[in-house]
Amino acid sequence: MFLSRIWGPKPLRHAVVTTFHRNGYEAYGRRSIESFLRHWPKDVTLFVYAENVEVEQRDPRLVVMEQTASLPKLLQFRKEFGGNPFANGTDPRGKGGENNFRWDAIRFCNKVFAVTDAITRTRNQYDQLVWLDADTVTHTDFPLYVLDKLAPRNAQLSAYLNRKSYPECGWVGYNLKHPKIPEFVERFEQMYLSGKFLELKESHDSFVFWHIVKDMERNNEAQFKYLGSDSATGHIFINSILGGYLDHLKGDRKEDGKSRQSDLYSSRKEKWWR
Numbered sequence: 587m588f589l590s591r592i593w594g595p596k597p598l599r600h601a602v603v604t605t606f607h608r609n610g611y612e613a614y615g616r617r618s619i620e621s622f623l624r625h626w627p628k629d630v631t632l633f634v635y636a637e638n639v640e641v642e643q644r645d646p647r648l649v650v651m652e653q654t655a656s657l658p659k660l661l662q663f664r665k666e667f668g669g670n671p672f673a674n675g676t677d678p679r680g681k682g683g684e685n686n687f688r689w690d691a692i693r694f695c696n697k698v699f700a701v702t703d704a705i706t707r708t709r710n711q712y713d714q715l716v717w718l719d720a721d722t723v724t725h726t727d728f729p730l731y732v733l734d735k736l737a738p739r740n741a742q743l744s745a746y747l748n749r750k751s752y753p754e755c756g757w758v759g760y761n762l763k764h765p766k767i768p769e770f771v772e773r774f775e776q777m778y779l780s781g782k783f784l785e786l787k788e789s790h791d792s793f794v795f796w797h798i799v800k801d802m803e804r805n806n807e808a809q810f811k812y813l814g815s816d817s818a819t820g821h822i823f824i825n826s827i828l829g830g831y832l833d834h835l836k837g838d839r840k841e842d843g844k845s846r847q848s849d850l851y852s853s854r855k856e857k858w859w860r
């Protein structure tokens with residue numbers, strides 16, 4: 587045990603990042619942070635970009651940043667596209683109607699600019715940065731070895747929950763030591779800032795992420811680690827290894843504080859799910 591600590595591979599250093607606004611903090615963010623502090627390994631840091639809300643928890647593992655002061659590119663994007671209906675839920679091709687999340691770049695770009703800023707900020711001190719949606723609850727102690735196992739390694743730039751269509755980006759692990767990570771950051775930001783998102787079939791963060799990583803994979807710029815399944819549809823997060831430790835309260839599950847039994851592909855043994 588001690589010898590492997592001395593002579594074995596250096597343990598990975600992990601950080602986590604999330605964001606929420608005032609209502610999000612009250613509805614799920616507060617609980618998400620509390621459950622993180624209770625159940626995650628003691629040396630994992632949580633970075634939070636908080637929009638117009640004071641986070642009440644205090645902990646050495648919790649770093650809270652004020653969103654608008656920290657993310658000038660997010661403000662720039664909102665200023666430029668805030669009044670554009672095609673960045674606010676309207677299908678630029680006129681087929682998908684209005685108020686559809688698929689074309690709501692303004693709503694989901696918070697995640698994009700928070701994660702790109704966090705990658706840049708944490709790149710020198712950590713090995714893996716995990717994007718974790720704030721509408722998640724950690725229900726069971728999350729062991730460090732599982733976090734290590736989930737992490738992208740070597741040529742893998744990211745580890746994500748793939749499924750039949752665009753991935754589930756409630757959890758995305760980034761390999762901060764990958765040589766192409768600064769380029770990924772640049773591409774993710776520029777897809778939005780340049781207006782190129784308007785040319786894609788959909789423009790929420792998960793679709794744009796998918797577009798970039800598939801392109802990088804095709805061009806042999808990077809490899810990826812698949813945490814989901816290409817044949818899976820629906821609620822892949824809680825049906826993956828992550829469901830043993832976390833729940834993801836998608837949509838109206840936020841009101842129940844828990845996902846539904848019918849969200850599970852097959853029954854899970856953990857106490858949370860019984």
Ligand SMILES: [Mn+2]
Pocket residue numbers: 719720721756834835836
């Ligand atoms: Mn979510």
